[in-house]
Amino acid sequence: MNTDEASSTAYTVAQGIVYSGRYSQYRQHVPDQLLESSEFILKSSRDGRKLLKQLSNPAMRFLLKLFERLTLPGMSFHYVLRKTFIEHSVRNAIASGVKQVIVLGAGFDMLAYMLSKEFSGVKFLEIDHPATSKDKQNALDAEIIDRPNLHFSAVDFSQQSLREALSFNSDFDSGLSSVFICEGVLMYLSESDVSHLLFSIRESVVGNCRFIFTSLEPLQSPQNDCGLILRLYLRAKSESLAWFCSQSSISSVLKKQGFRMDESANDVQIASQLMPNLRRKRFHKGEYVVNASKQESKNYI
Numbered sequence: 481m482n483t484d485e486a487s488s489t490a491y492t493v494a495q496g497i498v499y500s501g502r503y504s505q506y507r508q509h510v511p512d513q514l515l516e517s518s519e520f521i522l523k524s525s526r527d528g529r530k531l532l533k534q535l536s537n538p539a540m541r542f543l544l545k546l547f548e549r550l551t552l553p554g555m556s557f558h559y560v561l562r563k564t565f566i567e568h569s570v571r572n573a574i575a576s577g578v579k580q581v582i583v584l585g586a587g588f589d590m591l592a593y594m595l596s597k598e599f600s601g602v603k604f605l606e607i608d609h610p611a612t613s614k615d616k617q618n619a620l621d622a623e624i625i626d627r628p629n630l631h632f633s634a635v636d637f638s639q640q641s642l643r644e645a646l647s648f649n650s651d652f653d654s655g656l657s658s659v660f661i662c663e664g665v666l667m668y669l670s671e672s673d674v675s676h677l678l679f680s681i682r683e684s685v686v687g688n689c690r691f692i693f694t695s696l697e698p699l700q701s702p703q704n705d706c707g708l709i710l711r712l713y714l715r716a717k718s719e720s721l722a723w724f725c726s727q728s729s730i731s732s733v734l735k736k737q738g739f740r741m742d743e744s745a746n747d748v749q750i751a752s753q754l755m756p757n758l759r760r761k762r763f764h765k766g767e768y769v770v771n772a773s774k775q776e777s778k779n780y781i
């Protein structure tokens with residue numbers, strides 16, 4: 481991504497959620513808190529307000545929908561599904577004793593903002609590329625920035641390892657049972673940066689640790705319906721896709737890095753599990769969510 485501009489895809493995710501929750505035929509399935517918090521973060525910045533303005537214009541909505549259909553059909557609702565799954569998994573982790581949640585490449589995701597209010601005894605730390613992190617913090621009120629259990633940190637994972645960044649971060653506690661979230665990010669990192677990230681997560685926490693993330697099926701896979709137009713678009717935006725892994729092989733990739741895959745779900749699987757009343761003919765194919773835990777044994781390689 482560009483080093484001095486906030487990630488455009490981070491804005492796109494929030495816009496997709498607002499589109500799904502306000503204008504799509506599936507809007508009754510979008511959780512209120514997710515919709516309202518996404519609107520809130522977009523309203524709080526000039527670039528975000530431009531995206532909301534686009535949505536309020538029927539002609540622009542038509543063009544946005546057309547663009548989505550040509551590049552990644554079903555993507556806006558996919559954001560809703562993946563965030564619903566991640567929130568569900570994080571809530572389960574907190575219910576089973578997790579005391580620290582670290583959101584990597586947080587973008588304009590509002591999970592830490594929402595849950596830090598509800599769970600005052602859990603620490604939340606958002607880490608993002610400096611340009612995106614700056615825009616997010618500028619957009620949030622002082623009351624939120626100063627919330628005692630919500631912290632922000634700027635790191636470029638292509639320049640600094642997560643482990644190093646965490647070792648200098650006084651808001652991070654390596655002794656707490658933790659969940660790391662990395663949603664819509666790994667596909668922009670090189671294979672070696674992904675390996676370093678997994679290593680950092682595993683080594684940064686002394687005790688139990690869970691890693692919830694999304695991953696992308698290879699572009700040529702029948703499980704991925706992303707088209708050439710999307711690849712050209714991302715290249716033009718300097719956010720080219722770099723890392724892919726099929727859902728069928730993610731378990732073995734994780735095992736080599738000392739993690740056990742507990743669950744993985746694509747859109748159809750998330751919908752059947754968490755939105756049983758959703759009637760939808762076509763789902764996004766490509767990105768899926770994984771919930772993994774650190775293996776205790778050191779003999780994983």
Ligand SMILES: C[S@@+](CC[C@H](N)C(=O)[O-])C[C@H]1O[C@@H](n2cnc3c(N)ncnc32)[C@H](O)[C@@H]1O
Nearest residue numbers: 487489490585586587589609612636637638664
């Ligand atoms: C598609 S957005 C996803 C945002 C958010 N996780 C969500 O799903 O709503 C990608 C995020 O990855 C972050 N990112 C991309 N490359 C990065 C890097 N090298 N270091 C740190 N963050 C990076 C961007 O700043 C952006 O917030």
